[in-house]
Amino acid sequence: xxxxxxxxxxxxxxxxxxxxxxxxxxxxxxxxxxxxxxxxxxxxxxxxxxxxxxxxxxxxxxxxxxxxxxxxxxxxxxxxxxxxxxxxxxxxxxxxxxxxxxxxxxxxxxxxxxxxxxxxxxxxxxxxxxxxxxxxxxxxxxxxxxxxxxxxxxxxxxxxxxxxxxxxxxxxxxxxxxxxxxxxxxxxxxxxxxxxxxxxxxxxxxxxxxxxxxxxxxxxxxxxxxxxxxxxxxxxxxxxxxxxxxxxxxxxxxxxxxxxxxxxxxxxxxxxxxxxxxxxxxxxxxxxxxxxxxxxxxxxxxxxxxxxxxxxxxxxxxxxxxxxxxxxxxxxxxxxxxxxxxxxxxxxxxxxxxxxxxxxxxxxxxxxxxxxxxxxxxxxxxxxxxxxxxxxxxxxxxxxxxxxxxxxxxxxxxxxxxxxxxxxxxxxxxxx
Amino acid sequence: xxxxxxxxxxxxxxxxxxxxxxxxxxxxxxxxxxxxxxxxxxxxxxxxxxxxxxxxxxxxxxxxxxxxxxxxxxxxxxxxxxxxxxxxxxxxxxxxxxxxxxxxxxxxxxxxxxxxxxxxxxxxxxxxxxxxxxxxxxxxxxxxxxxxxxxxxxxxxxxxxxxxxxxxxxxxxxxxxxxxxxxxxxxxxxxxxxxxxxxxxxxxxxxxxxxxxxxxxxxxxxxxxxxxxxxxxxxxxxxxxxxxxxxxxxxxxxxxxxxxxxxxxxxxxxxxxxxxxxxxxxxxxxxxxxxxxxxxxxxxxxxxxxxxxxxxxxxxxxxxxxxxxxxxxxxxxxxxxxxxxxxxxxxxxxxxxxxxxxxxxxxxxxxxxxxxxxxxxxxxxxxxxxxxxxxxxxxxxxxxxxxx
Numbered sequence: 001x002x003x004x005x006x007x008x009x010x011x012x013x014x015x016x017x018x019x020x021x022x023x024x025x026x027x028x029x030x031x032x033x034x035x036x037x038x039x040x041x042x043x044x045x046x047x048x049x050x051x052x053x054x055x056x057x058x059x060x061x062x063x064x065x066x067x068x069x070x071x072x073x074x075x076x077x078x079x080x081x082x083x084x085x086x087x088x089x090x091x092x093x094x095x096x097x098x099x100x101x102x103x104x105x106x107x108x109x110x111x112x113x114x115x116x117x118x119x120x121x122x123x124x125x126x127x128x129x130x131x132x133x134x135x136x137x138x139x140x141x142x143x144x145x146x147x148x149x150x151x152x153x154x155x156x157x158x159x160x161x162x163x164x165x166x167x168x169x170x171x172x173x174x175x176x177x178x179x180x181x182x183x184x185x186x187x188x189x190x191x192x193x194x195x196x197x198x199x200x201x202x203x204x205x206x207x208x209x210x211x212x213x214x215x216x217x218x219x220x221x222x223x224x225x226x227x228x229x230x231x232x233x234x235x236x237x238x239x240x241x242x243x244x245x246x247x248x249x250x251x252x253x254x255x256x257x258x259x260x261x262x263x264x265x266x267x268x269x270x271x272x273x274x275x276x277x278x279x280x281x282x283x284x285x286x287x288x289x290x291x292x293x294x295x296x297x298x299x300x301x302x303x304x305x306x307x308x309x310x311x312x313x314x315x316x317x318x319x320x321x322x323x324x325x326x327x328x329x330x331x332x333x334x335x336x337x338x339x340x341x342x343x344x345x346x347x348x349x350x351x352x353x354x355x356x357x358x359x360x361x362x363x364x365x366x367x368x369x370x371x372x373x374x375x376x377x378x379x380x381x382x383x384x385x386x387x388x389x390x391x392x393x394x395x396x397x398x399x400x401x402x403x404x405x406x407x408x409x410x411x412x413x414x415x416x417x418x419x420x421x422x423x424x425x426x427x428x429x430x431x432x
Numbered sequence: 433x434x435x436x437x438x439x440x441x442x443x444x445x446x447x448x449x450x451x452x453x454x455x456x457x458x459x460x461x462x463x464x465x466x467x468x469x470x471x472x473x474x475x476x477x478x479x480x481x482x483x484x485x486x487x488x489x490x491x492x493x494x495x496x497x498x499x500x501x502x503x504x505x506x507x508x509x510x511x512x513x514x515x516x517x518x519x520x521x522x523x524x525x526x527x528x529x530x531x532x533x534x535x536x537x538x539x540x541x542x543x544x545x546x547x548x549x550x551x552x553x554x555x556x557x558x559x560x561x562x563x564x565x566x567x568x569x570x571x572x573x574x575x576x577x578x579x580x581x582x583x584x585x586x587x588x589x590x591x592x593x594x595x596x597x598x599x600x601x602x603x604x605x606x607x608x609x610x611x612x613x614x615x616x617x618x619x620x621x622x623x624x625x626x627x628x629x630x631x632x633x634x635x636x637x638x639x640x641x642x643x644x645x646x647x648x649x650x651x652x653x654x655x656x657x658x659x660x661x662x663x664x665x666x667x668x669x670x671x672x673x674x675x676x677x678x679x680x681x682x683x684x685x686x687x688x689x690x691x692x693x694x695x696x697x698x699x700x701x702x703x704x705x706x707x708x709x710x711x712x713x714x715x716x717x718x719x720x721x722x723x724x725x726x727x728x729x730x731x732x733x734x735x736x737x738x739x740x741x742x743x744x745x746x747x748x749x750x751x752x753x754x755x756x757x758x759x760x761x762x763x764x765x766x767x768x769x770x771x772x773x774x775x776x777x778x779x780x781x782x783x784x785x786x787x788x789x790x791x792x793x794x795x796x797x798x799x800x801x802x803x804x805x806x807x808x809x810x811x812x813x814x815x816x817x818x819x820x821x822x823x824x825x826x827x828x829x830x831x832x833x834x835x836x
Contacts, residue, residue, distance in 0.1 A: 036554035043553050050555045183450070256461040260468065270817035271810045272774035278792055278809070282802035286482045287475045367571035374781055381573060398581045406570045406578075413569035 064088050064399075074393035092397045093404055096388055100404070103223015103378050104387050110154070113214065114226050117151040120144060121233065129419065142167075145237075152222070152230070154214035162200030166193040182339035219297035223378035225408055231379075232366035235304040239365075240358070242305065243312030244351075248342065250317055261313070268310035273368050276303040281375040300372055308365045312358055319354030320346065352427055359420035363413045370409075380405050479803075494799040495520070501794050503785040505701045516795045523790035524812065530707050530786065531773040537712035538772060539765070542719025549724050560720070567717035572775055575714050580706035580782040587611045590693050606686055608694055614705060615687035618698040622681035632671040639666045703784035707776065715772050719765060726761035727753070759831050766824045773816055787812055 024030060038044040067087025071094065072078045078089035093100070102111060124144035127137035146160035170189035178185025222230065249261035268276070280299040288294050323346060331341035351358075373382030384401045388394055394401075449459045483489060495517035502512050507525045510518055549560040567575070590610045592598060602608045608615040646657040675682070687697025730753050738752040739745075779786040780793055788809060796805040 036552070039552055043551075046551070046553050046556050050553070050559050053559065054555075254457045254461050254464075257464055260464065266818075267810075267814065270814040272777040272788070272813055274777045274780065274788060275792065275806060275810050275813060278796075278802075278806050282796070283806050286479050286803065288482075289478055290481050290485055363569070367569075370571040370573045371778070373573070374778075381571075381577070385577070396585075398578075398585060402574060402578050402581070406574050409571055409574065410566065410569045414565060417569065 068400075070094050075395065075397055078397075088400050089397055090400055092388065092394045092400055096394070099224060099383055099388065100380060100401075101224045102226050103221065103383060105221035105223065106217060106226075107215070107221075110215065110217065113151045113154070117148040118226075118229070120147060120151075150214065153217055153219070154212065155216035156204065156212045157214075158200070158204045162197065162204065165200065166196040169193055169196045182337070219295045222297065224383050225380045227372070227377065227379040228366070228369045229412075231301065231304060231369040231372065232362075234301055235308055235369075236362045236365055238301070238305045239307075239309035239312055242309035243316055244347070246309060246313035247316035247320060250313065251320055265310045265313050268307055269314070273304070273307050274371055274374060276307055277371060277375050279303055296375075296377065300375075300377065304365070304369070307368075308361060311361045311364075315354045315357035315361060316350060318357065319350035319352075322353050323350055355427065356420050356424050359416060359423070363416050366413060366416075367409060380408065488800075490803060491801075492804055494795070494801055494804075497799075499795065500798065503790065505704055505785055516791075516799070519795060520787065520791045520808075523785055523787035526704075526784065526790075527773070527776055527779075527786040527788075530704060530711070530779065530784065531769075531776050533708050534711035534715065534772045534776065535769045537708070538715040538719055538768070541712055541716030542765075542768075543723050545716060545720035546723025546727070549720060550727060564717045564720050567714050568721075572710060572714045573778055573781060575710040576706055576778055576782055579710045580702060583613075583702035583706050584611050590689065593689050593694075602687075606684075608687055608697075610694065611702065612693065613699050613701040615694045615697045615699055617684040617686045620683040620685050622683060624678040624681040627678060628671060628674050628681060631674040635666050635668075635670045638670075639663050642666060701784070703779065703782040706782050707779050707784050711772050711775055715768050715775075718771075719768050722761055722764040722768070726757040729760045730756050762831070763824060763828060766820060766827070770817055770820050773820070774813060777813070 021027070025034065037047045063086050065088060067082065067085055068090040069078050069081045069087060070090045072081055072089070072091040073095065075089055075092075078091055082089075098108060098111065102114060106114070121144070123137075124141045127133045127135065127141055143164070146164045149163075150157055150160045170193035173192040174185040174189040176185070177188050246261050246265060249257050250265065252258045252261070277300065280303040281296065284299045284303070285294070327345060327349065328341070331345040336344065370379060370381045372379050373385065376382070376386075378386055384405060388401060389397070449455050496515055498513050499516045499519045500512050501519070503510055503519065503522055505526060506522045507529060508518075508522060510522050545560045545563055548556050549564070551557055551560075587609050588611065590608075590612060593602065593608060593610070606617050642662060643659065646659060649655045649657055685697055687694040687699075689695075734752055734756065735748055738748040743751065776786060777788040780789045783789065791805050791812075792809045796802055799805075
């Protein structure tokens with residue numbers, strides 16, 4: 001037993017050793033670097049390539065940006081000011097700022113009107129975009145199109161008021177009779193609205209727009225980024241109801257209705273927007289009554305609205321198809337008729353599913369509004385390529401102008417897509 | 433005994449048209465048909481009156497008349513004496529050319545960026561998401577114009593290549609980047625070159641056949657045939673051997689500076705490059721998102737299950753992940769191809785002679801036949817779209833999950 005003695009001596013510690021810190025290569029920044037940038041040799045090579053790419057991009061742009069000149073009157077003065085150094089000639093932005101935003105014909109003493117309309121747009125859009133805001137604010141959203149129309153185009157205030165009255169009359173009639181029978185309410189509303197508009201057209205004198213509170217601005221004087229925004233906002237909001245109708249029509253059991261909707265949607269989605277704009281600029285005039293003059297802005301709005309409504313209809317159709325059949329059957333078993341079932345059960349859910357898709361269409365449409373420059377409307381791109389680059393002072397200032405245009409579009413589109421992601425998270429109820 | 437009597441057959445009343453579900457849909461369709469006919473009648477009537485007022489008629493005779501304008505970038509013979517119809521064909525071919533090229537490169541950019549967005553490397557991941565966000569959120573028209581500006585305003589003029597110490601030199605002595613376009617060597621097809629080309633086609637078929645055979649062996653008998661090296665050998669060897677056997681029938685015609693411009697070689701005009709590159713990087717950003725979504729859609733369990741079966745990482749990717757991911761990726765990929773084809777109509781902004789610029793641009797302006805030109809233009813794009821979506825439907829049906 002003697003040799004077992006050595007084993008019986010107490011060797012274990014009474015206290016625990018404090019944990020030693022992890023090795024330096026496994027903590028903090030170094031660990032992060034090792035895991036995320038230099039995990040394997042291939043990964044390290046990739047990192048080096050990426051660093052080189054970032055460096056060469058920054059080396060090219062940063063001095064150009066920092067040396068920028070903001071206050072000269074022409075490109076040659078810019079070159080004098082820079083004295084051969086690399087630098088941007090941002091003076092074109094400061095000198096042509098108003099042209100870039102409002103086009104070159106909008107009366108300069110009236111710039112406050114589009115500015116105000118732009119500011120009010122946020123208030124009008126807020127209750128639509130954020131559901132937590134009080135629902136009462138939607139009243140202002142309903143009024144906004146008429147206010148914005150009056151602000152931007154000016155002329156007699158009676159025109160938007162009569163238009164608004166028509167809608168109000170339609171709504172009142174629908175509210176009164178729509179509960180008993182949807183069809184009565186719906187068609188009654190349309191009739192009421194048309195009666196008001198016709199009466200209004202008789203009552204408003206032709207000379208009402210002269211000496212109006214806000215001087216009248218013809219549509220061809222609109223331009224710049226304002227035109228892009230106006231086309232985008234107008235066409236998206238008009239195409240949403242049209243898209244819903246088309247999507248429902250495509251799901252319909254009635255072969256004729258379904259056929260019309262399918263042909264319309266597939267035709268519009270099969271051709272590029274630019275051909276539709278050609279239709280607006282050279283062809284559509286043939287289809288209006290002989291002595292009517294419909295201005296180009298309205299024709300373009302009609303075509304872009306048709307274009308985006310076809311795309312929105314497809315998105316909403318996806319939402320309708322994603323709803324479980326049980327929802328349709330539940331609505332039927334409750335004894336709801338078709339308009340009630342759609343309004344109360346199907347569409348609220350289907351629209352919720354299709355919101356991200358609709359936002360994508362809206363972003364795409366907003367980018368596509370630049371195409372109107374091809375049919376010689378002076379939107380932002382049209383202004384840059386037309387009057388600004390053609391002027392003797394600024395002939396040759398490409399980068400400053402195009403990066404400015406790119407930046408404006410990026411801010412708006414990126415903002416919208418971030419909003420869409422937020423909304424998707426917000427609406428993810430996950431108990432479908 | 434009680435007898436069940438049928439309910440009294442109600443006689444038909446007018447209100448049943450609206451209230452009885454048996455007749456209601458017919459009523460609505462009749463109303464729709466009448467409204468549609470009225471709309472067509474109204475529009476058609478306006479059209480006829482307007483045309484009469486303008487002294488015009490609908491006629492396609494202008495297609496046989498000489499066009500009187502030149503097209504720089506063309507795939508078939510064409511000069512200003514050719515007809516408007518031939519100009520339209522040149523335009524169609526140009527549209528298809530740029531759409532095809534852009535589809536190829538957009539796929540490459542998209543797959544590259546999409547895979548790198550899932551990389552373990554933080555910097556590369558961020559860089560790729562910056563690429564995707566920047567290109568997706570700026571209109572493609574602006575990109576086309578920016579790249580066109582780079583091509584025409586930044587690249588040197590051909591005379592910069594002149595002299596003993598030129599300001600600009602050709603890449604590898606073969607490719608010249610000038611503001612009039614990019615000049616690359618053109619192949620010269622000598623006698624016997626057809627044999628080489630045919631051999632090459634045959635070896636491509638051979639590679640496909642070999643790979644099918646290998647897959648079949650793998651599934652049927654569990655035999656693993658080597659893939660990479662035999663494929664490469666079948667792909668290259670026969671053509672190369674045939675090329676040298678026949679005494680190098682295919683030569684290259686290098687562009688050379690002569691006079692004020694480059695002669696020889698193949699000129700790719702600045703508009704084509706601008707359109708091609710802009711469409712590729714713009715659509716590539718969208719494809720990158722599709723690819724990323726497709727790969728992420730495959731649950732991690734699939735990878736783990738495949739590894740648990742003892743498959744090596746390469747085979748996990750090839751046999752388990754990719755076939756499933758492709759099912760998710762390809763439908764949106766094809767609709768991106770459709771978008772490229774439609775966006776190629778923006779060629780008109782930089783003066784590339786595609787169908788929109790010839791038929792819908794110069795021909796329309798010269799002949800004043802707006803209705804005919806625009807209708808034919810739409811018909812062309814509609815045909816292409818319908819063909820592509822028909823192809824997509826065939827693919828979707830063949831790839832549908834076959835549930836048992």
